[in-house]
Amino acid sequence: MPTVSGHGQGEVPSPAMVRMTDTLLASPDRLLICERLRAGHVPGPGEWCTHPAHVGRPEHHPCPIVRLMNLVEGLAGRGHAA
Ligand SMILES: [Zn+2]
Numbered sequence: 882m883p884t885v886s887g888h889g890q891g892e893v894p895s896p897a898m899v900r901m902t903d904t905l906l907a908s909p910d911r912l913l914i915c916e917r918l919r920a921g922h923v924p925g926p927g928e929w930c931t932h933p934a935h936v937g938r939p940e941h942h943p944c945p946i947v948r949l950m951n952l953v954e955g956l957a958g959r960g961h962a963a
Pocket residue numbers: 921922923930931932935940944945946947
C-alpha cells in the first residue's frame with residue numbers, strides 16, 4: 882500500500898485511490914470485487930474498523946477501503962460504467 886503523507890487526507894481521494902476506482906468501474910466483476918474488498922471492514926468498539934488489514938495502523942470506520950467502495954458504488958450508480 883502506498884503511504885500518503887504531507888497531503889490532507891480529508892474527503893479527497895488520493896491518486897492511487899482514483900486509479901483503483903477507475904479500474905473497478907471498468908471491471909465487469911466490480912460488484913464481486915467490491916464485496917470481497919469490503920468484507921470484514923465493519924465498525925468495532927470505539928468505531929475502529931475491525932479488519933485485520935488495519936492491525937498496527939488502526940483506522941476509524943468507515944476506513945479508506947469502505948470509503949473507496951462507497952465512492953465506486955456512488956460513481957457506478959450515476960451511470961459512469963455499464
Ligand atoms: Zn477497514
